[in-house]
Amino acid sequence: MKTKLSITVLALGFAGAALAQDAPSFEEVDQNADGMISQEEAASVEGLDLATADTNQDGSLDRSEYEAATGGGAQ
Ligand SMILES: [Ca+2]
Numbered sequence: 001m002k003t004k005l006s007i008t009v010l011a012l013g014f015a016g017a018a019l020a021q022d023a024p025s026f027e028e029v030d031q032n033a034d035g036m037i038s039q040e041e042a043a044s045v046e047g048l049d050l051a052t053a054d055t056n057q058d059g060s061l062d063r064s065e066y067e068a069a070t071g072g073g074a075q
C-alpha cells in the first residue's frame with residue numbers, strides 16, 4: 001500500500017504541487033454544472049491530468065476526485 005501511494009505521489013509530482021496553489025474551484029471547472037468534470041472540462045485546467053485524477057476510472061471527475069487532484073480543497 002505505501003509503495004503504491006508513493007508512486008502515485010511521484011506521478012502527480014510537479015503538476016500537483018502547482019495546482020494546489022491556484023486551481024479553479026470545482027464550480028468554475030464544471031462549466032455545464034452537471035456535478036461532474038468531463039474530459040473536456042478537465043482540459044481547461046492547466047496541469048490537471050484526468051487519467052491520474054480519475055481514481056474510480058469512470059471517465060470524469062467528481063468533486064472529491066477533483067479536490068484530491070488539486071490539493072484537497074484548500075479552504
Ligand atoms: Ca460538467
Ligand SMILES: [Ca+2]
Pocket residue numbers: 054055056057058059060061062065
Ligand atoms: Ca471519476
